[in-house]
Amino acid sequence: MSDVTSVPDARGYFGAYGGRFIPEALVAAVEQVADEYEKAKADPAFAAELNTLLKDYTGRPSPLTDVHRFSAEAGGARILLKREDLNHTGSHKINNVLGQALLTRRMGKTRLIAETGAGQHGVATATAAALFGMDCTIYMGEVDTQRQALNVARMRMLGAEVVPVKSGSRTLKDAINEAFRDWVANVDSTHYLFGTVAGPHPFPMMVRDFHRVIGQEARAQVLDRTGKLPDAVVACVGGGSNAMGVFYDFIPDAGVRLIGIEAAGEGVETPKHAATLTKGDPGVLHGSRTYVLQDEDGQTIESHSISAGLDYPGVGPEHAFLKDSGRAEYRPCTDADAMEALRLLSRTEGIIPAIESSHALAGALKLGRELGPDAVILVNLSGRGDKDMHTAAQYFGLLDDSAADAAGGAK
Amino acid sequence: MTNALLDQTLAAAKAENRAALIGYLPAGFPTVAGAAQAVQALIDGGADVVEIGLPHSDPVLDGATIQTADDIALRGGVRTKDVLETIRTVTAANPTVPVLCMTYWNPVDRYGQARFAADLAAAGGAGCILPDLPVEEADEWLAAAAEQGLATVFVVAPSSRDERLAVITAKGTGFVYAAAVMGVTGTRAQVGDMAEDLVARTRATTELPVCVGLGVSNAVQAAEVAAFADGVIVGSAFVQRILDASSPEAGYAAVRELTAELAQGVRKR
Numbered sequence: 001m002s003d004v005t006s007v008p009d010a011r012g013y014f015g016a017y018g019g020r021f022i023p024e025a026l027v028a029a030v031e032q033v034a035d036e037y038e039k040a041k042a043d044p045a046f047a048a049e050l051n052t053l054l055k056d057y058t059g060r061p062s063p064l065t066d067v068h069r070f071s072a073e074a075g076g077a078r079i080l081l082k083r084e085d086l087n088h089t090g091s092h093k094i095n096n097v098l099g100q101a102l103l104t105r106r107m108g109k110t111r112l113i114a115e116t117g118a119g120q121h122g123v124a125t126a127t128a129a130a131l132f133g134m135d136c137t138i139y140m141g142e143v144d145t146q147r148q149a150l151n152v153a154r155m156r157m158l159g160a161e162v163v164p165v166k167s168g169s170r171t172l173k174d175a176i177n178e179a180f181r182d183w184v185a186n187v188d189s190t191h192y193l194f195g196t197v198a199g200p201h202p203f204p205m206m207v208r209d210f211h212r213v214i215g216q217e218a219r220a221q222v223l224d225r226t227g228k229l230p231d232a233v234v235a236c237v238g239g240g241s242n243a244m245g246v247f248y249d250f251i252p253d254a255g256v257r258l259i260g261i262e263a264a265g266e267g268v269e270t271p272k273h274a275a276t277l278t279k280g281d282p283g284v285l286h287g288s289r290t291y292v293l294q295d296e297d298g299q300t301i302e303s304h305s306i307s308a309g310l311d312y313p314g315v316g317p318e319h320a321f322l323k324d325s326g327r328a329e330y331r332p333c334t335d336a337d338a339m340e341a342l343r344l345l346s347r348t349e350g351i352i353p354a355i356e357s358s359h360a361l362a363g364a365l366k367l368g369r370e371l372g373p374d375a376v377i378l379v380n381l382s383g384r385g386d387k388d389m390h391t392a393a394q395y396f397g398l399l400d401d402s403a404a405d406a407a408g409g410a411k
Numbered sequence: 412m413t414n415a416l417l418d419q420t421l422a423a424a425k426a427e428n429r430a431a432l433i434g435y436l437p438a439g440f441p442t443v444a445g446a447a448q449a450v451q452a453l454i455d456g457g458a459d460v461v462e463i464g465l466p467h468s469d470p471v472l473d474g475a476t477i478q479t480a481d482d483i484a485l486r487g488g489v490r491t492k493d494v495l496e497t498i499r500t501v502t503a504a505n506p507t508v509p510v511l512c513m514t515y516w517n518p519v520d521r522y523g524q525a526r527f528a529a530d531l532a533a534a535g536g537a538g539c540i541l542p543d544l545p546v547e548e549a550d551e552w553l554a555a556a557a558e559q560g561l562a563t564v565f566v567v568a569p570s571s572r573d574e575r576l577a578v579i580t581a582k583g584t585g586f587v588y589a590a591a592v593m594g595v596t597g598t599r600a601q602v603g604d605m606a607e608d609l610v611a612r613t614r615a616t617t618e619l620p621v622c623v624g625l626g627v628s629n630a631v632q633a634a635e636v637a638a639f640a641d642g643v644i645v646g647s648a649f650v651q652r653i654l655d656a657s658s659p660e661a662g663y664a665a666v667r668e669l670t671a672e673l674a675q676g677v678r679k680r
Contacts, residue, residue, distance in 0.1 A: 011469055011547065019548060020545060020547065020548070021543055021544065021545070022543060022545060023471075023472050023542055023543050023566065023568070024542075024545065024565070024570075024571055024579070024590070025566075025568035025569075025570055025590060025593055025594075026569070026570065027471050027570070027575070028575075029570070029572040102543055132563070167478055167482075168469070168482075177469055177470075177471045181471060181472075181474070184472070184591075184593060184594055185592075185595065187570065187593060188593075263483060283517050283520060283521055284516050284517045284520055284543075285469065285517065286469075286471075292517070294521065296521070297490055297491045297518055297522070298491075298517040298518035298519075298522065300468040300517075410646060
């Protein structure tokens with residue numbers, strides 16, 4: 001399995017996927033990121049500072065939680081949650097953001113820009129900008145600013161400028177387009193703090209490396225807790241950062257199934273889904289070759305998911321590679337199944353998960369029923385659901401009429 | 412391998428001691444059927460070379476004006492085959508005018524590189540400008556383009572270091588597209604000071620003509636750029652004329668008029 005974990009090659013390819021499909025104006029900046037990251041990896045002071053931040057600021061290691069009552073609904077399989085929801089800022093995103101923010105300081109740049117879908121990456125980036133005294137602009141699709149309004153307020157509270165993006169599908173894909181446009185124009189002062197394991201090399205590798213701590217911790221915690229490795233590791237996949245983070249250290253463990261759960265929206269048999277690996281084809285989007293939801297002419301098809309963080313028609317190239325190599329499996333999960341899992345974890349365990357992470361939970365419920373009561377399933381609970389209460393309140397009808405009116409407006 | 416018509420056209424402008432005028436408009440804009448008329452207005456106004464854009468769902472290098480045109484074209488149902496058909500119509504009517512296709516990479520990748528090169532050549536196209544295909548990823552395309560007698564124009568930017576300019580210009584044919592500023596397409600009050608330096612640094616690496624684009628919208632700017640470049644590339648300003656017009660015909664007339672002004676500009680170096 002060393003051939004699987006040694007990727008990518010020097011040109012940033014994971015098998016047939018990855019690479020660097022970027023305009024010339026960004027080549028120097030992307031090369032600078034790659035060079036600086038290699039230097040930082042070799043610098044013990046960089047690792048020491050990052051580890052201190054992860055421990056004292058983020059609150060790592062994140063706990064591993066046995067969820068007995070939830071497990072009863074999963075055919076009795078033992079489900080263990082890796083609690084990235086308990087990180088500072090409420091999701092796994094902070095792991096990568098702190099790493100790249102330190103890198104930004106090393107490069108002498110003073111401004112961070114980022115895209116965000118659910119707002120978790122934007123909040124984490126705004127947080128790091130505040131911590132490091134940097135300027136910050138976050139691009140967010142207009143549709144997402146409405147369905148994740150709480151996170152817009154959090155980013156602005158932290159001092160970031162939030163720009164609602166009105167072009168295209170007005171979701172994550174278009175926020176990335178706009179962030180690239182900003183970067184091309186302001187590259188001297190600005191680092192594009194890319195939030196997922198997609199984009200041009202070295203981002204897929206670097207973002208994975210910064211999230212690798214999730215799987216490193218979880219693998220040791222599961223071994224310690226159960227005396228063996230899990231039968232399966234389950235994570236949701238939009239761009240795929242939390243999944244790569246939790247999968248990576250399990251890749252050499254051939255007996256551990258790696259299962260990514262994609263957003264099937266209203267169903268993969270309908271046009272309204274975001275199941276890129278299930279329904280897409282290889283192409284080039286946002287700087288790398290990967291699976292893309294695209295039409296016959298190579299135009300990107302608009303994705304759909306109730307979860308803003310998974311509502312993306314591309315996916316990280318390493319996932320494309322793991323899919324084709326057969327090392328990981330990717331399954332779709334509908335909006336309805338994810339929302340049911342969100343409600344179930346809330347009611348059985350007192351943990352309100354993000355809608356993104358709820359896709360992984362729904363995948364684990366199904367897998368548990370397939371594997372039976374002897375199975376141990378590790379689920380990456382990548383984020384908490386506070387930001388989703390507006391969507392959940394509307395979906396489940398949780399608010400009285402007057403409160404619903406006051407909450408008003410959003411999708 | 413390069414494209415003879417493109418090379419001759421740029422050489423002829425040079426022989427007249429002037430810069431060439433290169434005009435851009437996207438296919439499918441203002442309509443699939445009307446695009447060839449819009450491009451004809453560029454030619455009638457005096458453009459030496461035209462670029463026909465392949466509209467894309469994710470035009471990350473384009474500002475608001477061309478994004479709007481691409482949106483209109485895609486909502487109007489433009490397909491890759493329509494882009495090729497527009498090129499065919501224009502080249503059939505104007506056999507002495509080189510027509511390039513400017514496109515993001517994924518539509519070519521999806522169409523098939525060899526098939527796209529063959530169909531573009533069959534439509535009379537002179538070559539491609541591929542702004543998000545770096546030279547490192549371009550070997551297969553370059554081979555397909557060479558086989559069909561198509562030029563491949565690469566973009567260089569003010570941030571390109573000298574050693575990289577040499578790598579890019581060694582692979583490119585036709586001309587080098589020098590981006591005047593760090594940024595996306597769109598009209599600007601001033602063309603950047605970085606353009607002249609970039610042209611000089613690029614010339615030090617190649618005999619290819621160096622043409623400057625991004626931000627040029629009027630005859631005064633065209634003359635400024637013509638003073639140091641082999642060609643002046645204008646796009647958003649034409650798109651804006653069509654967007655602002657009360658009818659497609661009024662838009663084409665406005666494009667013709669602007670092209671004529673710019674054609675004067677490139678002759679005042």
